[in-house]
Amino acid sequence: MLEKTYDPAEIEPRLYESWEESGAFKAGRNKDGEPFTIVIPPPNVTGSLHMGHALNNTLQDILCRFERMRGRDVLWQPGTDHAGIATQMVVERQLAQSGQNTGRRELGREEFVRRVWAWKEVSGGTITRQLRRLGASCDWSRERFTMDEGLSAAVRRVFVTLYRQGLLYKDKRLVNWDPHFLTAISDLEVESREVKGQMWHIRYPVEGGDESIVVATTRPETMLGDTGVAVHPDDERYTHLVGKHVILPLTGRRIPIVADSYSDPEKGTGAVKITPAHDFNDFEVGKRNNLEQISVLDIHARIIDADFIPKAYRGLDRFEARKRIVEDLEAQGFLVEVKDHVLMQPFGDRSGVVIEPMLTDQWYVDAITLAKPAIEAVRKGDTVFVPKNWDKTYFEWMNNIQPWCVSRQLWWGHQIPAWYGPDGHVFVEETEEEASTAAAAHYGAETALTRDEDVLDTWFSSALWPFSTLGWPEQTETLKRHYKTDVLVTGFDIIFFWVARMMMMGLHFMDEVPFHTVYIHALVRDEKGQKMSKSKGNVIDPLDLIEKFGADALRFTLAAMAAQGRDIKLSTQRVEGYRNFATKLWNAARFAEMNECRVPPDFAPASATHTINRWILGEAERVTAATVEALEAYRFNEAAGGVYQFVWGTFCDWYLELIKPLLNGEDETLKAETRATTAHVLDRILVLLHPFMPFITEELWHKMAEGAGIARASDLVLAPWPVVDAALADADADAEVRWVIDLVTEVRALRAEANVPAGAKLDLVLVGADATVRDRAERHQDLIGRLARLAGIGFADTAPKGSVQIVVAGTTAALALGDVIDLTAERKRLEKEIAKADQELAKIDGKLANPAFVAKAPPEVIEEQQERREATAKARAKLSDALARLVASL
RNA sequence: GGGCGCGUAGCUCAGUGGGAGAGCACUACGUUGACAUCGUAGGGGUCGCUGGUUCAAUCCCAGCCGCGCCCA
Numbered sequence: 001m002l003e004k005t006y007d008p009a010e011i012e013p014r015l016y017e018s019w020e021e022s023g024a025f026k027a028g029r030n031k032d033g034e035p036f037t038i039v040i041p042p043p044n045v046t047g048s049l050h051m052g053h054a055l056n057n058t059l060q061d062i063l064c065r066f067e068r069m070r071g072r073d074v075l076w077q078p079g080t081d082h083a084g085i086a087t088q089m090v091v092e093r094q095l096a097q098s099g100q101n102t103g104r105r106e107l108g109r110e111e112f113v114r115r116v117w118a119w120k121e122v123s124g125g126t127i128t129r130q131l132r133r134l135g136a137s138c139d140w141s142r143e144r145f146t147m148d149e150g151l152s153a154a155v156r157r158v159f160v161t162l163y164r165q166g167l168l169y170k171d172k173r174l175v176n177w178d179p180h181f182l183t184a185i186s187d188l189e190v191e192s193r194e195v196k197g198q199m200w201h202i203r204y205p206v207e208g209g210d211e212s213i214v215v216a217t218t219r220p221e222t223m224l225g226d227t228g229v230a231v232h233p234d235d236e237r238y239t240h241l242v243g244k245h246v247i248l249p250l251t252g253r254r255i256p257i258v259a260d261s262y263s264d265p266e267k268g269t270g271a272v273k274i275t276p277a278h279d280f281n282d283f284e285v286g287k288r289n290n291l292e293q294i295s296v297l298d299i300h301a302r303i304i305d306a307d308f309i310p311k312a313y314r315g316l317d318r319f320e321a322r323k324r325i326v327e328d329l330e331a332q333g334f335l336v337e338v339k340d341h342v343l344m345q346p347f348g349d350r351s352g353v354v355i356e357p358m359l360t361d362q363w364y365v366d367a368i369t370l371a372k373p374a375i376e377a378v379r380k381g382d383t384v385f386v387p388k389n390w391d392k393t394y395f396e397w398m399n400n401i402q403p404w405c406v407s408r409q410l411w412w413g414h415q416i417p418a419w420y421g422p423d424g425h426v427f428v429e430e431t432e433e434e435a436s437t438a439a440a441a442h443y444g445a446e447t448a449l450t451r452d453e454d455v456l457d458t459w460f461s462s463a464l465w466p467f468s469t470l471g472w473p474e475q476t477e478t479l480k481r482h483y484k485t486d487v488l489v490t491g492f493d494i495i496f497f498w499v500a501r502m503m504m505m506g507l508h509f510m511d512e513v514p515f516h517t518v519y520i521h522a523l524v525r526d527e528k529g530q531k532m533s534k535s536k537g538n539v540i541d542p543l544d545l546i547e548k549f550g551a552d553a554l555r556f557t558l559a560a561m562a563a564q565g566r567d568i569k570l571s572t573q574r575v576e577g578y579r580n581f582a583t584k585l586w587n588a589a590r591f592a593e594m595n596e597c598r599v600p601p602d603f604a605p606a607s608a609t610h611t612i613n614r615w616i617l618g619e620a621e622r623v624t625a626a627t628v629e630a631l632e633a634y635r636f637n638e639a640a641g642g643v644y645q646f647v648w649g650t651f652c653d654w655y656l657e658l659i660k661p662l663l664n665g666e667d668e669t670l671k672a673e674t675r676a677t678t679a680h681v682l683d684r685i686l687v688l689l690h691p692f693m694p695f696i697t698e699e700l701w702h703k704m705a706e707g708a709g710i711a712r713a714s715d716l717v718l719a720p721w722p723v724v725d726a727a728l729a730d731a732d733a734d735a736e737v738r739w740v741i742d743l744v745t746e747v748r749a750l751r752a753e754a755n756v757p758a759g760a761k762l763d764l765v766l767v768g769a770d771a772t773v774r775d776r777a778e779r780h781q782d783l784i785g786r787l788a789r790l791a792g793i794g795f796a797d798t799a800p801k802g803s804v805q806i807v808v809a810g811t812t813a814a815l816a817l818g819d820v821i822d823l824t825a826e827r828k829r830l831e832k833e834i835a836k837a838d839q840e841l842a843k844i845d846g847k848l849a850n851p852a853f854v855a856k857a858p859p860e861v862i863e864e865q866q867e868r869r870e871a872t873a874k875a876r877a878k879l880s881d882a883l884a885r886l887v888a889s890l
Numbered sequence: 891g892g893g894c895g896c897g898u899a900g901c902u903c904a905g906u907g908g909g910a911g912a913g914c915a916c917u918a919c920g921u922u923g924a925c926a927u928c929g930u931a932g933g934g935g936u937c938g939c940u941g942g943u944u945c946a947a948u949c950c951c952a953g954c955c956g957c958g959c960c961c962a
Contacts, residue, residue, distance in 0.1 A: 004925095005925095005927085006927090192961090192962080194917080229936040344962085389894070389895080390894090392893070392894065393894070393960075393961090396892090396893065396894090396960090396961075397960095397961080400961085430936065492894095492959090492960085493960090496960095512950065523959090532922095558915090560904095561902090561903075561904095563905095564905075567895095567896095567958085568903095569902060569903080570902095571901090571902065571914085572899095573902085573914055573915090574902075574903095574913070574914075576914090576927080577913060577927095578927095579927070580911095580927045580928090581927095582927090583925070583927045583928090584924095584925065584927080584928085586924090586925080587924045587925035587927095587928085588924065588925080590923080590924045590925075591924030591925080592924080593924090593925085594923085594924065595924090637903095637904070638904085638905095641912075643902075644912095644913095645912085652924085652925085653892075653929090657922090660922080660923095726910090743929095748930060748931065749930090749931060749932085751931085751933040752918080752919070752929090752930070752932070753931080753932080755918095755919085757919090757921095758919065758920055758921045758930085759920090759921060786922065787922085789921070789922080836894085840909080843909085844909090847945085847946075850945060850946085851945085852944095852945040852946090853908095853946070854945080855945070855947055856944085856945045857908075857946075858908095858944090861908055861946090864908080865908075865909095866907090868909070870895095
């Protein structure tokens with residue numbers, strides 16, 4: 001016997017363990033099945049589960065469980081990401097907090113990396129444990145880590161291959177430099193924010209004469225590295241100065257005035273200072289005009305110690321230097337004016353400090369070349385985005401892609417497989433031995449090499465994830481069988497970081513797209529629509545919700561809210577509501593159990609005879625088909641909503657109520673059929689709900705069988721998904737039950753509006769009922785009586801005196817209210833109903849009277865309108881009859 | 891400046907070229923041996939505004955207003 005209440009906290013962990021032990025999630029278990037493959041977006045190894053993960057993995061799990069039941073050989077490939085900068089940050093912070101005053105540099109690279117690994121060992125299990133708690137049916141036996149042996153080998157192979165193909169190279173260019181972490185970062189890791197600053201107008205004297213030119217800048221301190229002044233070629237104010245030189249204040253350096261269309265005559269003074277080594281635009285201007293590139297900042301963004309820089313500024317922090325330089329310019333009369341100015345300033349997304357464009361040697365991937373096939377693949381539809389619109393975002397980025405800076409001056413990550421000889425010659429090889437061999441060949445003798453200190457951008461290894469996790473560069477069976485994968489489920493925030501790069505790498509190395517579908521889901525926000533963040537303190541921890549309401553409730557909530565194209569504003573109330581849904585299901589199962597419902601081995605739904613049973617069997621097929629259709633289209637919310645409505649609104653609210661008289665009746669054959677049907681439909685519900693609510697459904701799957709003394713062929717997780725049997729739909733049964741439901745609903749509404757005490761049983765008379773109605777009423781009078789609280793159902797040609805009338809499907813039903821009738825209320829009700837019908841009629845008549853409508857609308861629409869008009873008119877006539885009679889009796 | 895998206899019940903949100911929906915909240919009443927984490931019923935909306943297309947627009951198109959996000 002099922003416990004009175006459902007306790008997810010007890011059930012969920014136990015069931016997960018048993019699934020994992022039985023190998024239910026293992027790929028290859030079902031060798032005959034067509035493969036279905038999803039690679040998990042690898043969470044940071046030292047992270048913990050947040051709401052975005054919960055959504056992301058719930059959706060993947062729904063698909064995996066659905067396809068597994070449908071007979072596919074499912075591989076949900078799990079794993080974690082080493083998350084270079086993020087993880088290094090955490091460990092550095094720990095070092096700082098340990099109070100031992102040892103930073104990573106004091107520790108040394110080897111020891112520091114050892115400590116990061118140690119931290120990974122300690123905390124690395126957290127997120128995978130939490131994914132299990134959520135119910136994620138990953139094949140954990142295949143769990144990977146971006147820095148494990150195999151994946152590291154893949155990284156080296158890709159690096160070396162791209163290098164040899166000329167698609168990866170070392171270059172001295174401006175990069176986004178993070179002066180806090182002392183590393184280069186990619187464009188994507190830079191956040192531009194609007195900042196209130198100033199615009200300084202500085203006068204640069206023109207060489208040989210009294211003239212001067214005023215430049216406007218937001219970064220006066222970089223003037224130490226100015227190597228030119230640019231004016232627009234068409235700007236007549238300055239034409240005569242082009243080709244001349246200015247003498248840079250404070251340093252006295254002599255720099256040229258050049259014409260370049262980069263300067264905007266409308267902005268500032270129309271003249272700009274050019275600092276090629278510290279500004280991306282200036283870098284380009286400098287290249288076009290052959291200007292020198294002079295770096296004036298060190299890696300900490302302090303003014304360097306160099307001869308050409310006045311002593312007073314050497315070693316100053318950039319902001320301090322700005323202050324001093326502005327003061328000095330003012331003192332010496334070079335500062336013309338200072339204006340408040342709002343500018344876009346780049347910040348490191350992790351460090352939060354102002355990013356400095358710096359001229360450094362870095363490794364770059366030729367993304368422009370790699371992007372071409374990746375763009376084409378989406379254009380051709382080899383990979384489709386769902387919702388479709390996201391392909392625009394993808395194209396936008398890919399069409400404007402820049403060389404990808406992949407080197408990082410960090411310690412935690414894949415060290416770049418490049419070695420340098422004494423003369424700086426570079427050897428790019430997969431191993432140190434190969435590099436040594438190459439060096440020996442190059443120099444004609446054994447030569448000591450030093451390895452490149454840098455590591456690769458974390459996303460470099462993530463980009464290989466769909467094939468590296470399957471065994472590449474080895475040509476494994478798994479790789480052959482499961483690449484390309486099926487669908488990638490992810491948030492839009494990493495389309496650039498990850499999706500685009502997987503597309504490029506997948507196409508380049510596997511010659512095939514990594515997935516046929518990219519399902520982009522929403523962002524989970526708090527109930528006010530704010531992005532959840534630690535600093536705002538509005539983070540809802542999915543594990544708290546799981547603890548409180550169960551993983552099933554959280555999963556169902558996320559699925560039900562995962563409508564395409566809109567963010568999810570999560571409220572606890574909603575989760576609570578779906579917890580109640582789980583309880584409802586539990587209680588429905590208890591009811592079935594109490595009534596000894598079970599599916600006999602030879603049960604054939606098609607042979608069911610009773611209308612109620614035939615009706616629910618047809619409905620069950622319909623909801624099954626709808627669920628499949630919705631899931632195949634990634635409409636999670638529709639799938640969830642449809643099943644919810646069926647379980648609560650159809651099965652519990654009506655079917656279970658309708659069969660109570662049958663189960664308590666005398667007809668044993670009918671009872672047996674009804675029990676079988678109930679159990680059959682309940683089983684169906686468990687199957688349909690399993691992808692969404694795996695725990696409670698699995699529990700009931702077993703508990704119901706136990707109670708009935710039957711054995712299940714398998715756990716629900718591996719049970720076969722039903723093939724829809726459309727032949728079970730029975731239009732007559734549908735119409736009949738619909739009629740019963742309408743009648744009961746109408747009578748209930750009437751009772752409530754007429755303030756009939758809940759306990760009072762009334763007589764119902766069907767007026768002028770035809771054979772069909774009479775037949776239906778007689779057949780179902782017990783249950784109609786029960787649900788509508790009737791003493792009995794009779795038939796008559798006219799409504800009994802003093803009765804109140806309603807119209808159900810064209811037939812007048814009279815309720816003898818006797819003393820309990822509230823005549824005024826009843827009159828009001830009838831008038832309201834009539835008014836509603838009149839409004840409706842006016843609307844339809846308006847349409848039908850319109851010749852254009854009759855001429856142009858499709859025949860079926862016209863017919864439908866005519867039918868509606870007739871039905872409404874009939875009902876209105878009966879209502880007004882009833883009203884007339886009522887008024888007469890007053 | 892470029893791009894994407896959103897404005898539907900008090901709140902959170904579905905949805906559709908032809909009869910406005912759900913959950914929560916609210917109100918009233920609770921009875922029938924699954925369920926008070928429940929049941930029954932009810933109130934509540936010119937579907938942001940203005941035009942256009944159409945026989946017909948909440949839905950398609952344009953403009954406007956308000957809001958959000960991404961990129962520069």
